[in-house]
Amino acid sequence: MEIEPRNWVSRVRRFVARPAMERCENCAAALPTKHQHLIEVAGRRILCACDQCVSVLGMSERFRTILPRTNVLHNFQLSDAEWDALQIPIDMVFLFHSTVGGRSVAVYPGPAGPMESALSLDAWSHLVAANPVLGEMAPDIEALLVNRTKGAREYYRVSIDRCYALVGLIRTHWQGLSGGAEAWEAINSFFVALRAGANEPVGGCLHG
Amino acid sequence: MSNGGDKDGSAVQNVLRRLAALVEAVDGIRDATAREAARELLELTLDLHGLALARIVSILASSKDGTALTECLVSDANVKAIMLLHGLHPEEPETRLRKALAATRPHWGVRGVRVELIHVGASAALVRVHRSESSGAASDSDLRREIEEALVEAAPDLDDIIIEGLNEARLAEITAVAV
Numbered sequence: 145m146e147i148e149p150r151n152w153v154s155r156v157r158r159f160v161a162r163p164a165m166e167r168c169e170n171c172a173a174a175l176p177t178k179h180q181h182l183i184e185v186a187g188r189r190i191l192c193a194c195d196q197c198v199s200v201l202g203m204s205e206r207f208r209t210i211l212p213r214t215n216v217l218h219n220f221q222l223s224d225a226e227w228d229a230l231q232i233p234i235d236m237v238f239l240f241h242s243t244v245g246g247r248s249v250a251v252y253p254g255p256a257g258p259m260e261s262a263l264s265l266d267a268w269s270h271l272v273a274a275n276p277v278l279g280e281m282a283p284d285i286e287a288l289l290v291n292r293t294k295g296a297r298e299y300y301r302v303s304i305d306r307c308y309a310l311v312g313l314i315r316t317h318w319q320g321l322s323g324g325a326e327a328w329e330a331i332n333s334f335f336v337a338l339r340a341g342a343n344e345p346v347g348g349c350l351h352g
Numbered sequence: 353m354s355n356g357g358d359k360d361g362s363a364v365q366n367v368l369r370r371l372a373a374l375v376e377a378v379d380g381i382r383d384a385t386a387r388e389a390a391r392e393l394l395e396l397t398l399d400l401h402g403l404a405l406a407r408i409v410s411i412l413a414s415s416k417d418g419t420a421l422t423e424c425l426v427s428d429a430n431v432k433a434i435m436l437l438h439g440l441h442p443e444e445p446e447t448r449l450r451k452a453l454a455a456t457r458p459h460w461g462v463r464g465v466r467v468e469l470i471h472v473g474a475s476a477a478l479v480r481v482h483r484s485e486s487s488g489a490a491s492d493s494d495l496r497r498e499i500e501e502a503l504v505e506a507a508p509d510l511d512d513i514i515i516e517g518l519n520e521a522r523l524a525e526i527t528a529v530a531v
Contacts, residue, residue: 152371
Protein backbone atom coordinates (compact mmCIF):
# COMPACT_ATOMS: atom_id res chain seq x y z
CA MET A 145 0.00 0.00 0.00
CA GLU A 146 1.62 3.22 -1.10
CA ILE A 147 0.77 6.85 -0.80
CA GLU A 148 0.26 8.82 -3.97
CA PRO A 149 3.38 10.97 -4.18
CA ARG A 150 2.68 14.70 -4.29
CA ASN A 151 6.13 16.05 -3.80
CA TRP A 152 8.66 16.37 -6.56
CA VAL A 153 11.55 14.54 -4.91
CA SER A 154 9.45 11.56 -4.01
CA ARG A 155 7.72 11.60 -7.41
CA VAL A 156 10.97 11.49 -9.33
CA ARG A 157 12.50 8.86 -7.05
CA ARG A 158 9.45 6.64 -7.18
CA PHE A 159 9.28 6.93 -10.94
CA VAL A 160 12.88 5.78 -11.45
CA ALA A 161 12.70 3.12 -8.75
CA ARG A 162 9.76 1.44 -10.36
CA PRO A 163 10.51 -2.19 -11.24
CA ALA A 164 10.75 -2.74 -14.96
CA MET A 165 7.47 -3.56 -16.62
CA GLU A 166 4.93 -5.51 -14.67
CA ARG A 167 3.14 -8.17 -16.62
CA CYS A 168 -0.36 -9.57 -16.55
CA GLU A 169 -0.12 -12.71 -14.46
CA ASN A 170 -2.54 -14.45 -16.74
CA CYS A 171 -1.41 -13.61 -20.27
CA ALA A 172 1.94 -11.81 -19.71
CA ALA A 173 0.87 -8.63 -21.50
CA ALA A 174 2.76 -5.55 -20.33
CA LEU A 175 0.82 -3.65 -17.65
CA PRO A 176 0.56 0.07 -17.03
CA THR A 177 1.40 1.23 -13.52
CA LYS A 178 -2.23 1.60 -12.62
CA HIS A 179 -3.88 -1.71 -13.36
CA GLN A 180 -6.59 -3.93 -11.94
CA HIS A 181 -6.40 -6.97 -9.71
CA LEU A 182 -8.23 -10.25 -9.67
CA ILE A 183 -8.51 -12.72 -6.84
CA GLU A 184 -8.45 -16.44 -7.48
CA VAL A 185 -11.13 -17.34 -4.99
CA ALA A 186 -10.13 -20.88 -4.06
CA GLY A 187 -6.51 -20.20 -3.21
CA ARG A 188 -7.04 -16.55 -2.23
CA ARG A 189 -4.32 -15.57 -4.65
CA ILE A 190 -4.26 -12.04 -5.96
CA LEU A 191 -3.16 -11.41 -9.54
CA CYS A 192 -2.19 -8.30 -11.46
CA ALA A 193 -4.15 -8.40 -14.69
CA CYS A 194 -4.67 -6.51 -17.93
CA ASP A 195 -8.09 -5.08 -18.77
CA GLN A 196 -8.88 -7.89 -21.21
CA CYS A 197 -8.10 -10.67 -18.76
CA VAL A 198 -10.02 -8.86 -16.04
CA SER A 199 -13.14 -8.68 -18.19
CA VAL A 200 -12.85 -12.30 -19.31
CA LEU A 201 -11.69 -13.99 -16.09
CA GLY A 202 -13.81 -11.77 -13.89
CA MET A 203 -16.87 -13.43 -15.39
CA SER A 204 -15.73 -16.91 -14.39
CA GLU A 205 -16.47 -18.57 -11.08
CA ARG A 206 -12.81 -19.11 -10.37
CA PHE A 207 -11.88 -15.41 -10.31
CA ARG A 208 -13.40 -12.24 -9.00
CA THR A 209 -12.52 -8.67 -9.91
CA ILE A 210 -11.29 -6.60 -6.99
CA LEU A 211 -12.79 -3.14 -6.87
CA PRO A 212 -10.50 -0.85 -4.87
CA ARG A 213 -12.17 0.44 -1.74
CA THR A 214 -11.30 1.95 1.61
CA ASN A 215 -13.89 3.13 4.11
CA VAL A 216 -13.09 4.09 7.67
CA LEU A 217 -15.88 2.71 9.87
CA HIS A 218 -16.62 5.35 12.46
CA ASN A 219 -18.87 4.39 15.37
CA PHE A 220 -18.13 0.73 14.91
CA GLN A 221 -19.83 -1.26 17.68
CA LEU A 222 -17.38 -3.65 19.24
CA SER A 223 -16.72 -3.69 22.96
CA ASP A 224 -13.64 -5.33 24.43
CA ALA A 225 -15.83 -8.14 25.78
CA GLU A 226 -17.36 -8.72 22.36
CA TRP A 227 -13.87 -8.76 20.87
CA ASP A 228 -12.78 -11.43 23.34
CA ALA A 229 -15.86 -13.46 22.40
CA LEU A 230 -14.58 -13.58 18.82
CA GLN A 231 -11.61 -15.52 20.17
CA ILE A 232 -9.11 -14.03 17.75
CA PRO A 233 -5.66 -14.38 19.24
CA ILE A 234 -4.05 -11.23 17.83
CA ASP A 235 -5.17 -7.65 17.48
CA MET A 236 -4.65 -7.04 13.79
CA VAL A 237 -6.91 -9.13 11.58
CA PHE A 238 -9.20 -9.03 8.59
CA LEU A 239 -12.51 -10.83 8.35
CA PHE A 240 -14.48 -11.67 5.23
CA HIS A 241 -17.05 -14.10 3.94
CA SER A 242 -15.46 -16.86 1.88
CA THR A 243 -17.69 -18.43 -0.73
CA VAL A 244 -15.34 -21.42 -0.92
CA GLY A 245 -16.03 -22.57 2.60
CA GLY A 246 -19.41 -20.87 2.71
CA ARG A 247 -18.50 -19.18 5.97
CA SER A 248 -16.76 -16.15 7.38
CA VAL A 249 -13.05 -16.39 8.06
CA ALA A 250 -10.48 -14.41 10.00
CA VAL A 251 -7.02 -14.00 8.55
CA TYR A 252 -4.14 -12.28 10.24
CA PRO A 253 -0.73 -11.24 8.98
CA GLY A 254 1.90 -13.51 10.45
CA PRO A 255 5.68 -13.20 10.13
CA ALA A 256 5.68 -15.91 7.47
CA GLY A 257 2.52 -14.91 5.68
CA PRO A 258 -1.26 -14.98 6.15
CA MET A 259 -2.63 -17.22 8.90
CA GLU A 260 -6.23 -18.25 9.24
CA SER A 261 -7.78 -18.13 12.67
CA ALA A 262 -10.86 -19.99 13.81
CA LEU A 263 -13.78 -17.63 14.05
CA SER A 264 -16.64 -18.05 16.49
CA LEU A 265 -19.62 -17.85 14.19
CA ASP A 266 -22.03 -16.90 16.97
CA ALA A 267 -19.89 -13.94 17.92
CA TRP A 268 -19.54 -13.01 14.24
CA SER A 269 -23.28 -12.96 13.65
CA HIS A 270 -23.73 -10.78 16.74
CA LEU A 271 -21.13 -8.42 15.27
CA VAL A 272 -22.97 -8.25 11.95
CA ALA A 273 -26.24 -7.59 13.77
CA ALA A 274 -24.66 -4.69 15.63
CA ASN A 275 -22.91 -3.38 12.49
CA PRO A 276 -25.13 -3.87 9.44
CA VAL A 277 -22.41 -2.56 7.12
CA LEU A 278 -20.72 -5.96 7.51
CA GLY A 279 -23.70 -7.60 5.84
CA GLU A 280 -23.19 -5.31 2.83
CA MET A 281 -19.62 -6.39 2.12
CA ALA A 282 -19.13 -8.39 -1.06
CA PRO A 283 -17.88 -11.92 -0.30
CA ASP A 284 -14.25 -12.78 -1.09
CA ILE A 285 -13.31 -9.30 -2.30
CA GLU A 286 -14.12 -7.07 0.68
CA ALA A 287 -13.07 -7.41 4.30
CA LEU A 288 -13.41 -5.86 7.72
CA LEU A 289 -9.88 -4.82 8.66
CA VAL A 290 -9.36 -4.50 12.39
CA ASN A 291 -6.48 -2.67 14.01
CA ARG A 292 -6.50 -2.91 17.78
CA THR A 293 -2.72 -2.88 18.16
CA LYS A 294 -1.10 -0.52 20.66
CA GLY A 295 -4.41 0.72 22.01
CA ALA A 296 -5.89 1.56 18.63
CA ARG A 297 -9.55 0.84 17.92
CA GLU A 298 -9.68 1.22 14.15
CA TYR A 299 -12.09 -0.53 11.82
CA TYR A 300 -12.07 -0.36 8.04
CA ARG A 301 -14.10 -1.79 5.21
CA VAL A 302 -11.51 -2.39 2.52
CA SER A 303 -10.99 -4.29 -0.69
CA ILE A 304 -9.13 -7.53 -0.05
CA ASP A 305 -5.99 -6.46 -1.92
CA ARG A 306 -5.29 -3.92 0.81
CA CYS A 307 -5.41 -6.65 3.42
CA TYR A 308 -2.90 -8.72 1.52
CA ALA A 309 -0.73 -5.63 1.04
CA LEU A 310 -0.56 -5.45 4.84
CA VAL A 311 0.25 -9.17 4.96
CA GLY A 312 3.10 -8.67 2.47
CA LEU A 313 4.40 -5.66 4.35
CA ILE A 314 4.58 -7.57 7.62
CA ARG A 315 6.16 -10.59 6.03
CA THR A 316 8.84 -8.33 4.56
CA HIS A 317 9.68 -6.34 7.67
CA TRP A 318 8.79 -8.43 10.70
CA GLN A 319 11.68 -9.45 12.91
CA GLY A 320 11.75 -11.50 16.06
CA LEU A 321 8.79 -11.87 18.36
CA SER A 322 7.62 -8.30 18.56
CA GLY A 323 8.34 -7.13 15.02
CA GLY A 324 11.00 -4.48 15.46
CA ALA A 325 10.98 -0.73 14.82
CA GLU A 326 11.07 -1.04 11.04
CA ALA A 327 7.99 -3.26 10.92
CA TRP A 328 5.95 -0.98 13.18
CA GLU A 329 7.13 2.02 11.17
CA ALA A 330 5.78 0.36 8.03
CA ILE A 331 2.53 -0.67 9.74
CA ASN A 332 1.97 2.89 11.02
CA SER A 333 2.57 4.33 7.57
CA PHE A 334 0.16 1.78 6.10
CA PHE A 335 -2.70 2.84 8.37
CA VAL A 336 -1.91 6.53 7.96
CA ALA A 337 -2.22 6.05 4.20
CA LEU A 338 -5.46 4.10 4.65
CA ARG A 339 -6.99 6.88 6.73
CA ALA A 340 -5.92 9.52 4.25
CA GLY A 341 -7.92 7.65 1.65
CA ALA A 342 -4.94 7.13 -0.59
CA ASN A 343 -5.72 4.03 -2.51
CA GLU A 344 -3.53 3.15 -5.42
CA PRO A 345 -0.45 0.97 -5.26
CA VAL A 346 2.57 2.68 -6.73
CA GLY A 347 5.79 1.17 -7.93
CA GLY A 348 4.83 -2.48 -8.00
CA CYS A 349 2.14 -4.34 -6.17
CA LEU A 350 2.65 -5.35 -2.59
CA HIS A 351 -0.17 -7.85 -2.53
CA GLY A 352 2.24 -10.79 -2.36
CA MET B 353 18.84 27.74 -17.38
CA SER B 354 21.60 30.33 -16.88
CA ASN B 355 24.51 29.63 -14.57
CA GLY B 356 24.91 31.29 -11.19
CA GLY B 357 22.14 33.85 -11.47
CA ASP B 358 19.30 32.09 -9.72
CA LYS B 359 19.72 33.50 -6.23
CA ASP B 360 16.09 33.14 -5.16
CA GLY B 361 15.64 29.71 -6.67
CA SER B 362 12.77 30.67 -8.96
CA ALA B 363 14.43 29.14 -12.02
CA VAL B 364 14.88 25.94 -10.01
CA GLN B 365 11.21 26.02 -9.07
CA ASN B 366 10.21 26.21 -12.72
CA VAL B 367 12.44 23.29 -13.60
CA LEU B 368 11.14 21.20 -10.71
CA ARG B 369 7.55 21.92 -11.63
CA ARG B 370 8.26 20.87 -15.20
CA LEU B 371 10.16 17.79 -14.03
CA ALA B 372 7.29 16.60 -11.86
CA ALA B 373 4.80 17.16 -14.70
CA LEU B 374 6.98 15.26 -17.17
CA VAL B 375 7.42 12.35 -14.80
CA GLU B 376 3.63 12.06 -14.57
CA ALA B 377 3.30 12.31 -18.36
CA VAL B 378 5.96 9.71 -19.10
CA ASP B 379 4.50 7.39 -16.48
CA GLY B 380 1.26 7.48 -18.44
CA ILE B 381 2.75 6.34 -21.75
CA ARG B 382 0.86 3.19 -22.72
CA ASP B 383 3.72 1.79 -24.81
CA ALA B 384 5.54 -0.15 -22.12
CA THR B 385 8.80 -0.41 -24.06
CA ALA B 386 9.01 3.35 -24.62
CA ARG B 387 7.98 4.07 -21.03
CA GLU B 388 10.60 1.71 -19.67
CA ALA B 389 13.31 3.21 -21.90
CA ALA B 390 12.51 6.70 -20.60
CA ARG B 391 12.45 5.46 -17.03
CA GLU B 392 15.80 3.76 -17.32
CA LEU B 393 17.30 6.80 -19.03
CA LEU B 394 16.34 8.99 -16.09
CA GLU B 395 17.39 6.39 -13.55
CA LEU B 396 20.89 6.02 -14.98
CA THR B 397 21.36 9.77 -15.42
CA LEU B 398 20.39 10.32 -11.79
CA ASP B 399 22.65 7.48 -10.63
CA LEU B 400 25.59 8.94 -12.55
CA HIS B 401 25.23 12.35 -10.99
CA GLY B 402 24.11 11.06 -7.61
CA LEU B 403 27.22 9.00 -7.03
CA ALA B 404 29.51 11.89 -7.90
CA LEU B 405 27.48 14.35 -5.82
CA ALA B 406 27.61 12.06 -2.80
CA ARG B 407 31.40 12.03 -3.10
CA ILE B 408 31.58 15.81 -3.48
CA VAL B 409 29.36 16.42 -0.45
CA SER B 410 31.40 13.95 1.57
CA ILE B 411 34.73 15.49 0.55
CA LEU B 412 33.49 18.97 1.43
CA ALA B 413 31.98 17.87 4.73
CA SER B 414 35.22 16.26 5.88
CA SER B 415 37.41 19.20 4.80
CA LYS B 416 38.77 21.82 7.19
CA ASP B 417 35.73 24.10 7.07
CA GLY B 418 33.38 21.18 6.55
CA THR B 419 30.49 22.34 8.72
CA ALA B 420 30.45 25.85 7.25
CA LEU B 421 30.73 24.52 3.72
CA THR B 422 27.86 22.09 4.21
CA GLU B 423 25.78 24.96 5.59
CA CYS B 424 26.58 26.97 2.43
CA LEU B 425 25.47 24.07 0.25
CA VAL B 426 22.21 23.65 2.09
CA SER B 427 21.47 27.38 1.95
CA ASP B 428 21.84 27.58 -1.81
CA ALA B 429 18.46 27.05 -3.50
CA ASN B 430 19.89 25.20 -6.49
CA VAL B 431 22.13 22.92 -4.46
CA LYS B 432 19.59 22.19 -1.75
CA ALA B 433 17.10 20.89 -4.34
CA ILE B 434 19.63 18.41 -5.71
CA MET B 435 20.76 17.34 -2.25
CA LEU B 436 17.15 16.54 -1.42
CA LEU B 437 16.68 14.65 -4.67
CA HIS B 438 19.69 12.46 -4.01
CA GLY B 439 19.12 11.99 -0.30
CA LEU B 440 22.23 14.01 0.56
CA HIS B 441 20.62 16.61 2.77
CA PRO B 442 22.26 16.43 6.20
CA GLU B 443 18.94 16.67 8.02
CA GLU B 444 16.21 14.04 8.21
CA PRO B 445 12.69 14.98 7.07
CA GLU B 446 11.52 15.06 10.68
CA THR B 447 14.19 17.59 11.65
CA ARG B 448 13.36 19.79 8.69
CA LEU B 449 9.64 19.63 9.47
CA ARG B 450 10.20 20.49 13.11
CA LYS B 451 12.36 23.45 12.10
CA ALA B 452 9.70 24.63 9.64
CA LEU B 453 7.01 24.35 12.32
CA ALA B 454 9.15 26.21 14.83
CA ALA B 455 9.79 28.98 12.31
CA THR B 456 6.10 29.35 11.46
CA ARG B 457 4.75 28.92 14.99
CA PRO B 458 4.70 32.67 15.84
CA HIS B 459 3.24 33.59 12.46
CA TRP B 460 0.42 31.06 12.71
CA GLY B 461 0.10 31.47 16.47
CA VAL B 462 -1.06 35.09 16.26
CA ARG B 463 -3.77 33.85 13.91
CA GLY B 464 -4.96 31.31 16.45
CA VAL B 465 -3.58 28.35 14.55
CA ARG B 466 -1.39 25.63 16.01
CA VAL B 467 0.08 22.82 13.94
CA GLU B 468 1.10 19.69 15.81
CA LEU B 469 3.43 17.12 14.31
CA ILE B 470 1.91 13.73 15.14
CA HIS B 471 4.02 11.24 13.24
CA VAL B 472 6.84 11.20 10.72
CA GLY B 473 7.49 7.94 8.94
CA ALA B 474 9.68 6.81 6.10
CA SER B 475 7.22 7.97 3.50
CA ALA B 476 4.67 10.27 5.10
CA ALA B 477 4.06 12.74 7.88
CA LEU B 478 0.86 13.40 9.78
CA VAL B 479 0.09 16.78 11.32
CA ARG B 480 -2.98 17.97 13.19
CA VAL B 481 -4.20 21.56 13.01
CA HIS B 482 -5.83 23.22 16.02
CA ARG B 483 -7.77 26.38 15.31
CA SER B 484 -8.82 28.44 18.28
CA GLU B 485 -12.12 30.31 18.44
CA SER B 486 -10.38 33.55 17.67
CA SER B 487 -8.51 32.26 14.64
CA GLY B 488 -8.82 34.50 11.60
CA ALA B 489 -11.13 34.56 8.66
CA ALA B 490 -9.03 32.38 6.33
CA SER B 491 -11.03 29.42 5.08
CA ASP B 492 -9.97 25.92 6.00
CA SER B 493 -8.94 25.20 2.43
CA ASP B 494 -6.79 28.33 2.22
CA LEU B 495 -5.16 27.45 5.50
CA ARG B 496 -4.62 23.88 4.37
CA ARG B 497 -2.88 25.09 1.21
CA GLU B 498 -0.67 27.45 3.20
CA ILE B 499 0.35 24.77 5.69
CA GLU B 500 0.92 22.20 2.95
CA GLU B 501 3.18 24.56 1.02
CA ALA B 502 5.31 25.33 4.05
CA LEU B 503 5.70 21.68 5.00
CA VAL B 504 6.23 20.38 1.47
CA GLU B 505 8.97 22.98 0.99
CA ALA B 506 10.70 21.62 4.08
CA ALA B 507 10.31 17.97 3.12
CA PRO B 508 9.61 17.40 -0.59
CA ASP B 509 11.20 14.01 -0.19
CA LEU B 510 8.25 12.66 1.77
CA ASP B 511 5.55 11.04 -0.34
CA ASP B 512 2.80 12.87 1.43
CA ILE B 513 2.06 15.23 4.28
CA ILE B 514 -1.38 14.51 5.67
CA ILE B 515 -3.17 17.30 7.45
CA GLU B 516 -5.96 16.47 9.87
CA GLY B 517 -8.17 18.85 11.78
CA LEU B 518 -9.40 21.00 8.94
CA ASN B 519 -12.82 20.68 7.40
CA GLU B 520 -12.28 20.64 3.71
CA ALA B 521 -10.63 17.79 1.91
CA ARG B 522 -7.54 18.53 -0.10
CA LEU B 523 -8.66 20.24 -3.31
CA ALA B 524 -5.80 19.89 -5.74
CA GLU B 525 -2.26 18.64 -5.80
CA ILE B 526 0.49 20.96 -4.82
CA THR B 527 2.38 21.59 -8.02
CA ALA B 528 4.30 24.71 -7.01
CA VAL B 529 7.16 23.68 -4.81
CA ALA B 530 9.41 26.35 -3.39
CA VAL B 531 12.91 25.29 -2.54
